[in-house]
Amino acid sequence: MKRTEIATLGEFGLIDYLTGDVQLTQPTSIKGVGDDAAVLDYTGKKILVTTDMLLEGIHFDLVYTPLKHLGYKAAVVNFSDIYAMNGTPQQITVSLGISKRFSVEDLEEFYKGLKQACDIYGVDIVGGDTTSSLTGFTISITCIGSVDADKIVYRNGAKDTDLLYVSGDLGASYMGLQLLEREKSVFNGSSDVQPDFSGKEYLLERQLKPEARRDIVVLLAENGIIPTAMIDISDGLSSDLLHICKQSNTGCQLFEERLPIDYQTAMMAETFNMNVTTVALNGGEDYELLFTVPLTLHENMKSVPGVHLIGHISKPEQGCFLVTRDGQEMQLRAQGWNHLDER
Amino acid sequence: MKRTEIATLGEFGLIDYLTGDVQLTQPTSIKGVGDDAAVLDYTGKKILVTTDMLLEGIHFDLVYTPLKHLGYKAAVVNFSDIYAMNGTPQQITVSLGISKRFSVEDLEEFYKGLKQACDIYGVDIVGGDTTSSLTGFTISITCIGSVDADKIVYRNGAKDTDLLYVSGDLGASYMGLQLLEREKSVFNGSSDVQPDFSGKEYLLERQLKPEARRDIVVLLAENGIIPTAMIDISDGLSSDLLHICKQSNTGCQLFEERLPIDYQTAMMAETFNMNVTTVALNGGEDYELLFTVPLTLHENMKSVPGVHLIGHISKPEQGCFLVTRDGQEMQLRAQGWNHLDER
Numbered sequence: 001m002k003r004t005e006i007a008t009l010g011e012f013g014l015i016d017y018l019t020g021d022v023q024l025t026q027p028t029s030i031k032g033v034g035d036d037a038a039v040l041d042y043t044g045k046k047i048l049v050t051t052d053m054l055l056e057g058i059h060f061d062l063v064y065t066p067l068k069h070l071g072y073k074a075a076v077v078n079f080s081d082i083y084a085m086n087g088t089p090q091q092i093t094v095s096l097g098i099s100k101r102f103s104v105e106d107l108e109e110f111y112k113g114l115k116q117a118c119d120i121y122g123v124d125i126v127g128g129d130t131t132s133s134l135t136g137f138t139i140s141i142t143c144i145g146s147v148d149a150d151k152i153v154y155r156n157g158a159k160d161t162d163l164l165y166v167s168g169d170l171g172a173s174y175m176g177l178q179l180l181e182r183e184k185s186v187f188n189g190s191s192d193v194q195p196d197f198s199g200k201e202y203l204l205e206r207q208l209k210p211e212a213r214r215d216i217v218v219l220l221a222e223n224g225i226i227p228t229a230m231i232d233i234s235d236g237l238s239s240d241l242l243h244i245c246k247q248s249n250t251g252c253q254l255f256e257e258r259l260p261i262d263y264q265t266a267m268m269a270e271t272f273n274m275n276v277t278t279v280a281l282n283g284g285e286d287y288e289l290l291f292t293v294p295l296t297l298h299e300n301m302k303s304v305p306g307v308h309l310i311g312h313i314s315k316p317e318q319g320c321f322l323v324t325r326d327g328q329e330m331q332l333r334a335q336g337w338n339h340l341d342e343r
Numbered sequence: 344m345k346r347t348e349i350a351t352l353g354e355f356g357l358i359d360y361l362t363g364d365v366q367l368t369q370p371t372s373i374k375g376v377g378d379d380a381a382v383l384d385y386t387g388k389k390i391l392v393t394t395d396m397l398l399e400g401i402h403f404d405l406v407y408t409p410l411k412h413l414g415y416k417a418a419v420v421n422f423s424d425i426y427a428m429n430g431t432p433q434q435i436t437v438s439l440g441i442s443k444r445f446s447v448e449d450l451e452e453f454y455k456g457l458k459q460a461c462d463i464y465g466v467d468i469v470g471g472d473t474t475s476s477l478t479g480f481t482i483s484i485t486c487i488g489s490v491d492a493d494k495i496v497y498r499n500g501a502k503d504t505d506l507l508y509v510s511g512d513l514g515a516s517y518m519g520l521q522l523l524e525r526e527k528s529v530f531n532g533s534s535d536v537q538p539d540f541s542g543k544e545y546l547l548e549r550q551l552k553p554e555a556r557r558d559i560v561v562l563l564a565e566n567g568i569i570p571t572a573m574i575d576i577s578d579g580l581s582s583d584l585l586h587i588c589k590q591s592n593t594g595c596q597l598f599e600e601r602l603p604i605d606y607q608t609a610m611m612a613e614t615f616n617m618n619v620t621t622v623a624l625n626g627g628e629d630y631e632l633l634f635t636v637p638l639t640l641h642e643n644m645k646s647v648p649g650v651h652l653i654g655h656i657s658k659p660e661q662g663c664f665l666v667t668r669d670g671q672e673m674q675l676r677a678q679g680w681n682h683l684d685e686r
Contacts, residue, residue: 002446002448003446003448004446004447004448005446005447008447009447017447017451019454019468019471021458022458022467022468023467024467024469025465025467026433026434026465026466026467028433028434028489029433029434029467029469038434038436038469038470040390040433040434040469040487042385042386042387042388042390042489043385043386043387043388044385044386044387045385045386047383047385047390047487049434049436049469049470049485049487050436050470051436051438051470051471051472051483051485052438052472053438053439053440053472053474053481053483055440055474055475055476055477055481056477057477058440058474058475058476058477059474090369090371090372090383091369091371091372091381091383091392093381093392093393093394093485095394095395095396095483096396097396097398097401097481103345103346103347103348104346104347104348104351104352104360105345105346105347108360111362115364115365122368122369123369124365124366124367124368124369124372125362125365126367126372126381126383126392127381127392127393127394128362128394129394129395129396129483131396131398131401131402132398132401133398133401134398134399134400134401134478134479135400135477135478135479136477136478138396138398138440138481140394140396140438140472140481140483142392142394142436142485144383144390144392144487146371146385
């Protein structure tokens, strides 16, 4: 039998390959694979469904990830996908694979974080599955939410001349991860060394306890703005912007000087001798909202704090480019974490 | 910090412990943890959500499980949970953790089985997540379905004097597993030996490629019968019947002589020197429907082929008993596979 290595396709290629011939046949299925969440229509409100799997050693390292934070993050990253459809998360199911080294107290910590996130975001835990695992800790969460039919925002609605906005700032989560990895390796080398995180709390928080941007979705609604396309940044700005452009059949221009970067992120990138623009473009796990808005709504957007105009959408033949500080154009590439290549 | 071994609580105890204080706060959440599926209400139809996690080495052994069959089974066990609510499965999301030894063709085989099951049962694949795994193959499927509000069947509606029915036959899947495990150990001992499965095809099919009992749900509806309580048998008749009795606050009497057992199951149990009643009670993975019907509908039930009257519901103070062939009463215990104890 033929054997094709999965790395030859990459994660997105693999999903396309496996699900390319999947047809929706149920009248209740509005949108399937290919956006932040599936859309179901059971009359009235549209239903959104999204799911994420987190595996120990791939998505998190329990050496430096408190279980309570992990529970919080595991929930929030799912909420973020529902907000990215302009919806409201309402329920989650939680499936866990647990290895023998976990105690009830460990799981209770994990659930504490999960429940705290659910409390804050107004989400119910409605089910799940708990089983033993021969190996690491395995988490699979499915989130269900709703949205008014006329307010739903897909990835595929961006149009030429639309303005491109991103909430918050970029790259901090990735620098937080680099910091944790460094301190872990220092710690492994000598037990006398204590991790030094002072002045870097923001980076750690962005990595260990991210938030979903419900506030932005609320602010957009209050200002009568429905984005033409939206996605949450999990793989990295570059990769996620390319998703919007590919699905909308557009190009884009992104301006390096406009990328929002926190002071701590910039400092840390310098310490690690990394290009901070690369970090902002490809770091990922920001869980910020990236969205496009018609040019006509430019004035309205001034009433939405905490979002940054970083570029605009162009015709597909113009391609997808970053305009650097010195005016050069560099083609955008999806260099986000590709877990399937990393193994 | 205190450390309580998870085995001291068991799987169901652990779920109760972790989710006991979970409150439903969303008006759209009708029923959360504790049944085959969660129930959501987005006006009109009720929405059902169920999820299952399958881990390599715990739930399946790839030495003797063809990936296509595994895909089929992984989908069907979720459909079964939706049918057990008297609903119709309509969508699934599929999350996979994939280790390096898997090729694209391997995953294609898995998806072939998944898609076949979806075709047969009229279900759409609407999303999922694909990631790499450092260890085994990890599968998490969430199924969404719908049901008319007045037709939904929970586990908690059984009443004293209700009749207890089960579809199909019991224990075959477990004997199929025993057979596969035996042939695997024989094979490991000597590569000259070929597995001999002739005359045992039914047992293998029940283990490797089970079906969900959509036909029973349709037949019940056609005959105007809405069960008072229903569950699908995944952990074993005994364990799952105790779920109904506990949640309905009833007792029950189950008659050994009425347990439906296939000829191949009985023969195989004899070969393995196992008590076939124990196998039928505790084997599990039957994916048959166990349900209760008011005594007044006894005549109507005669129009439903393929189901067996195996006992009746009693008052809670009468307890839960198996009446043996020689008229003795034995207390029912949940001896289903407890994955959390098995590690």
